Amino acid sequence: GAVVSQHPSRVICKSGTSVKIECRSLDFQATTMFWYRQFPKQSLMLMATSNEGSKATYEQGVEKDKFLINHASLTLSTLTVTSAHPEDSSFYICSARSQGDYGYTFGSGTRLTVV
Amino acid sequence: GESVGLHLPTLSVQEGDNSIINCAYSNSASDYFIWYKQESGKGPQFIIDIRSNMDKRQGQRVTVLLNKTVKHLSLQIAATQPGDSAVYFCAVTWAGGYNKLIFGAGTRLAVHP
Numbered sequence: 252g253a254v255v256s257q258h259p260s261r262v263i264c265k266s267g268t269s270v271k272i273e274c275r276s277l278d279f280q281a282t283t284m285f286w287y288r289q290f291p292k293q294s295l296m297l298m299a300t301s302n303e304g305s306k307a308t309y310e311q312g313v314e315k316d317k318f319l320i321n322h323a324s325l326t327l328s329t330l331t332v333t334s335a336h337p338e339d340s341s342f343y344i345c346s347a348r349s350q351g352d353y354g355y356t357f358g359s360g361t362r363l364t365v366v
Numbered sequence: 367g368e369s370v371g372l373h374l375p376t377l378s379v380q381e382g383d384n385s386i387i388n389c390a391y392s393n394s395a396s397d398y399f400i401w402y403k404q405e406s407g408k409g410p411q412f413i414i415d416i417r418s419n420m421d422k423r424q425g426q427r428v429t430v431l432l433n434k435t436v437k438h439l440s441l442q443i444a445a446t447q448p449g450d451s452a453v454y455f456c457a458v459t460w461a462g463g464y465n466k467l468i469f470g471a472g473t474r475l476a477v478h479p
Contacts, residue, residue: 257409283465294455295410295469308464344409348465355400355457355467357409 253279255347257358264335264365272330272361274345281347284328285355286320289342301328335365378476385443387473389456394437396458400467401430401441403452410455413441443475451477 254277264270274284283302287295299315301307301322309315317339319331328347332339345358379385391399397418402410416423416430416439423430429442443450456470 285467287469294472297466297468300464300466342407346467354412357402357411359409360407362407 253347253349253354253356255281255345255356255358257345257361259361260359261362262364264363266336266365267334269331269333270335270363272332272343272345272363274328274330274347274358276326276347276349276356279347279349279356280325281328282325282350283348284322285346285348286318286328286330287344287346289344289360291342295344298330332363335363337365339363340365375471376474376476378478379446381446381448381477381479383446385441385446385450385475385477387441387443387454387456387475389439389441389470391437391439391456391458391470393458393460393463394434395460395462396437397461398459399430399432399439400457401428402455402457402469403450404455404472405452410457413454446475446477448477448479451475 256275258273286298289295298313299307299309301320303322303325307320322328342360344360346355348355400415401413404410414425414428414430416432421432427444432439453472453474455472457467459467
């Protein structure tokens with residue numbers, strides 16, 4: 252079946268630094284990728300939607316200059332958390348979907364801790 | 367905008383019992399519904415889905431019921447096992463929504479032996 256690989260699984264960074272999270276579709280072409288953030292004991296909140304070769308569309312309240320999303324190829328999307336602060340500590344999850352397919356395949360998530 | 371909610375934040379059941387997890391959605395244009403299981407520290411795992419042209423779909427030990435009239439869906443798990451303990455989310459999407467998948471609040475299912 253469809254597989255999405257997300258790396259790293261855990262990352263600890265210092266406040267003020269930037270962190271990049273990668274999401275790769277291993278066996279299908281992901282025309283659309285989604286990035287979610289999940290705080291403890293809460294649901295997945297959609298941050299942005301990215302289509303290959305296009306600028307990402309951000310949900311209301313999500314700072315596009317802080318959460319940089321790149322979807323330069325059909326198999327790779329990256330989320331960069333710039334100038335990270337402790338409040339950005341969260342579980343970040345990507346999801347990928349191929350054109351014409353109803354299925355959404357999720358990555359295993361990245362636990363970001365900003366100290 | 368779309369909102370998706372659940373009636374029960376936690377559900378405790380005895381092993382072997384049937385579990386029912388409920389979900390309400392607000393957007394009447396929602397046309398595709400998915401149930402996910404999430405274990406601690408992991409991404410969501412697909413359980414079962416249903417399209418708006420159906421009102422029931424069955425899988426292995428799971429059944430999803432959709433009531434579009436009251437914008438409600440449920441997940442039924444038969445003969446619940448300890449391995450079913452996790453958080454369960456419903457998620458919906460809709461035509462014209464740019465394929466965005468919106469998640470409900472989640473229900474934690476605790477299965478006791």
